[in-house]
Amino acid sequence: MVQRKRWMFPLFAILPTLVIFAYVRIYPIGDTLRLSLHKWDILSKNKPFIGLANFEELTDDPLFREALLNTTVIAFGVLIITIPLALVLAALIYHRTHSRFAGFYEAAIFIPHVVSLVPAAMAWKWIFDARLGPLNALLTNAGFAPKSWLFDPVLSVICVIVLCSWQALGYAVIIYLVGFKSLPNSLYEAAELDGASAPQRFWYLSIPLLKPITLYVSVVTLVSGFNVYAQAFVLASDAQGAPGRQVRVLVLDMLENSFRNYRVGYAASEAVVLLAIVLVLTLIQFRLLREKGRS
């Protein structure tokens, strides 16, 4: 009797989550895939199935191309800045684990990652401000010409990269610190006995041993880079909110297509492209991890 009822508890306990999960995850993900194959306008009555036509149109869409290019540049830009910096900083902090300041270092580098995004972006908006910002004041004092950081299309992408890197750095440092703490001490002691200097131990031991962590942080950083939106929105919209000055990223283009142009099916096809990029990145991570596990 008691035995027979044992499956009841797990079933009923998991049921609410199951229902919520189906409704807020699985169904909308499926719907994205379905919509991407339809000509789905809010205004028109018919929503015919059009196969891959949305995707074909994407390849000719200059706004989408610009968004894809900007997003890719931002994602890889953040990666290139964050990973080496985080690795070196984590090594230094790990080296000073027993210092009184270790907690302060960890906290100060981590804070940008946890503070609210929009106020943090406001802080940087002031720094980059063409008239009032300290960056231009610094340039002028050093004898250079001031630049209109947030108005120039190329410079504003750089500004977004700087802001995103500043935020991503703390996360990467924390993950690397976990990595450093798990490294075998004996190897380092042996290397030290053999006369390897600290930079040599870092280069020939830490970097190769931390490769799985580097891989993990890289994928996380790239994926969040491809989803970038709020940072670009805050930094590059000016006082009048002039649309021409926005840094066009994928999520912005998606939102514009669905809510300004009412082309939901078309926006869904962009979402599918975004999903494909993220899936490829994740598959690469798993593949590399498995190779690492084999060797």
Added chain:
Amino acid sequence: MIDVVLTAVCLLMILPLVFLVSNAFKTPQEMLAWPPTVIPNDPTVANFKAVLGDTPLLRWIGNSIMFSVLSTVCILATSAITGYILGKFRYRVLNIFFAIILATAIVPFEVYMIPLYFQAKALGILNTTWGLLLGYLVMSFGIFLIRQNVIHSIPDELLEAARIDGAGELWIFWRIVLPLLRGALGALGVLAFFQAWTAFAWPLIVATTRDSYTIEVGLALFQTGFTVDLGRLSAASALVLIPSITLFVLLRRNFVQGVASTGLKE
């Protein structure tokens, strides 16, 4: 030497935030001064007064708190019970469910938020806390995190002993499992709260009336107005930053633990 380098880097990292808070207390003239002052010569709260008069800032903060707390409660509840079931019960169906959770965890929220928006619209919950909540009811990573903790820190013998003593399944979950998961749930709670607190794209599309904005959306849209000056923006931003920095300083262990455990999935 290392300490000097690290201290310099740390100061550089927090400098933008320090200036933001200090600008909030400056007069318009002092904000233009070069080099910028860290401690205002002539501190004023005029910026705070102005921004509180211009915007329903406190209401936005209230909306954000409401949304973040409810989201945290939902995520903790669903993650605790589901993680426990997935970690300790052996049925083939559960493996399938776990595989689905892991697979959907890869899909970024931005990919499916537009269909989800239409679901919120169909339910008639646009511009409400419930609409915001719809996007943040469950967290795949939370379920995963609790499952791993259950496997590592709750011995089968303990559960079996309780069952032999005649304890009901609910009692076991409530009195044995939950207390043992306190640390993991604390870390997850902090992650969940801040995930909702800093949410941007979803609140931007779901809550579009001035009274239903979250603080992040309210601030972001406020800055695109015509009459906004830097002093007011800094004051509004500082009002949002100070509580989150305070919370961070108090719960630093949980933050670091929460983030560190996200890197340990394999």
